[in-house]
Amino acid sequence: MSGTLHLFVSRGLLGLSLLCVTVLTRAEAPGAEVGSVRLQIVGPGESGAAEPMPARVSLSGPDGEPVLPPGLPNWRDHFNCDGTVELDLDPGSYAYVVERGPEFTRSAGKFMIEAGKRVDLTVPLERLVDLPALGWYSGETHVHRPPSDLPLLLRSEDLHLAPVLTVWNRTSYWRDRPLPDQRLLELEPGRAYHLMACEDERRGGALLYFNLERPLDLDADGPEAPSPVVHLREAVAEQGAWVDVEKPFWWDMPTWVATGHVRSIGIAHNHMWRLGVLDNEAWGRPRDRDQYPPPRGNGLYTQDIYYRLLNCGLRIPPSAGSASGVLPNPVGYNRVFVHLDAPFSYEAWWQGLAEGRSFVTNGPLLVVSANGEHPGSVLQSPEGEPVQLEFDVQLWSNDPIEAIEVVRDGQVVHRIDDPDLGEPIRLDALHFDQSGWCLVRAIADVPETFRFASTAPFSIEVGEPRRPVHRPDVEYFLRWIDARIEAIEADPEGLLTDPSVRQSVLEPHREARQFFERLLGQAE
Known part of the structure; x- marks a missing residue:
């Protein structure tokens, strides 16, 4: 029948x-x-x-x-x-x-x-767009799934690259296994994953390490001691690791950034879920919930902190990660697309991310050029003539899009409501008579979560090459570091009873304070 x-x-x-x-x-x-x-x-x-x-x-x-x-x-x-x-x-x-x-x-x-x-x-299933045909390849930086699952996960999520976090503090995939002869596994042209990535998550937040030769030894670490900066410096000096700040609101974020070794920072992160949000900052610096109400508050707070870093003259590209295997997301829900001028390779993808030729997303696909240049570009006017940026935008999405916004030096300066999907969009020209930065973001009309896309920033240099430093933003991070130092010195849980250990934990924060004080001397 x-x-x-x-x-x-x-x-x-x-x-x-x-x-x-x-x-x-x-x-x-x-x-x-x-x-x-x-x-x-x-x-x-x-x-x-x-x-x-x-x-x-x-x-x-x-x-x-x-x-x-x-x-x-x-x-x-x-x-x-x-x-x-x-x-x-x-x-x-x-x-x-x-x-x-x-x-x-x-x-x-x-x-x-x-x-x-x-x-x-x-x-x-039908294609909305073939981004690899346009030179864009996606990866994600926060995967806690079994390594044996990665080949199928990459294919079924249409993801091109993923490092696998096989060490997470005292949890190590390698505890009872020999280290692999091959760290980098290429499935087929255009898909690869790396087996040697680590997450160091403690009282001050989480750092992610990629492209390691061997696991970091985190077994003996406590909530505060030794300082995560110890491993950060070791990983960079000994293994040439890529260091990612997993999200901006971690208390130790300004201190890590001040080392000069941070290569990327997650602005599409694991508090953003497919069917909701994790509406808190965990043990990070809490947001003002009146200023940043749910469900978008955590995501907008994340972006505003990132914008403050850019306003300090720090050109750190954004990254994206989902924490699948710990939080409810699928692999690749939060992902970052990187533009390559040549065929995909694992190494070229990371180089493209380092240069900021990228956009992050957990839904909308946002391809933007400014004066014909990709995100991450530095648009210069050596003679001091004003720079006029014209943006060409294409946007595809399974969800309706509430708006496209242009953000300049941390402020929304242009907005298009209900933009057309799949059709070329020309934004109003943006006029720069002094150096600064800008980016474009799209916000989806999805009520239960924060679904968005954002380009990496474009940098504009008018006259002498320089990175403008904004005094209020430097002062913001100085107050942040002071609060962190005060909390460590108070030590209400008795984690740092040995004075010499406490001083060793405080030292990187004091060095960070000196870094931002130097920036303050350059501020406008």
Whole structure:
């Protein structure tokens, strides 16, 4: 017996659009207590014809609980597959969402399982845009998933690069394993992951280390001592590590930045979830919740701190990470796209990130040029003539976009509400008669979370090459460091009872204060 079932979904938390799918059912063994589904995900292949496509599936049963098939990578409410999966299911109504990163449409629907019958379900995905064809490749910097899952995770999330955090303080994947001969694993042209990344997370916040030759030894570290700066300097000097500040509001962030060794800082981070937000700053510097109300407050506070760093003349590119394996996100929910002028390579991607030829996102895809140049560019007028920037923007998204905004020296100076998606947009020219910076961001109209994209900054130098330093922002970080020093000296939990140990922990913060005092001497 066969029949047709039309699937439907209305706009909900994820901003889903209407989808109708034909499902064929046929009778199975009479009297069976369960039914089954064969789910096939298809998308455009190289020839343009539909073919099986790796993807992520969020499947919930009649009780609303997630269905997680054994043998496939899964986390919280979703699993990843190579394009086809067959499941035995109890009778009832099931709902699904299928996604493959932000470059593909999101598909969703429902189906009914009847005892003794099978559902054959084909779910189509379509491309919104092919960013690699435009030179943009995505990576993410905060992955806690098993290394053996990475090949399928990269394919099914359409992610090109990911270092895997195999050491997280006293948790080490290598404790009972020999170190691998190969740290960098390339799956195919355009996809690679690295096995030697570490997270050092303590009282002052979290630092991420990438491209290590060997794990950092964090076993003996306490909440405060030794200072994380000890490992930071060792990792850079001995292993040439890439150092990332996992998010800007960590108490030790200004101190880490002052070392000069921080290569990137996460502004699309793990407090931003696919279906909500982690609405606090954990043990970081808390925000003013009246100034930054939920659900966007944590994300906007994050960006404003980053803008203050830029206003101190510090050109640190933004990064993005999801903490999949710890927090509810899929791998690559928060990701950073880097523009390459040549074919993808692991090394070239990091070099592009270092130069700020990038944008971060957890949804919208935002490709921007200023006077024909990519983000990260320094636009100069050596003779001191004013610089006029003209922005060309293209924006794609599965969600409606509330606005595109231009941020200059930390302030929103231009806004376009309800911009067109997929069509070229020319923004009003921005006039610079003195040096500064600017970036473009897009904010999605998604009520339950902070979904956005932001370019890395463009730098503008008018006259003599210089990086403007804004006095209020330097003073902001001096007050921040003073509060951190005061908390360490008070030591209410008795973590630093040995005076010499306490002094060793305080020393990097005092050095950071000197760094910002020097900046204050350059401030306008």
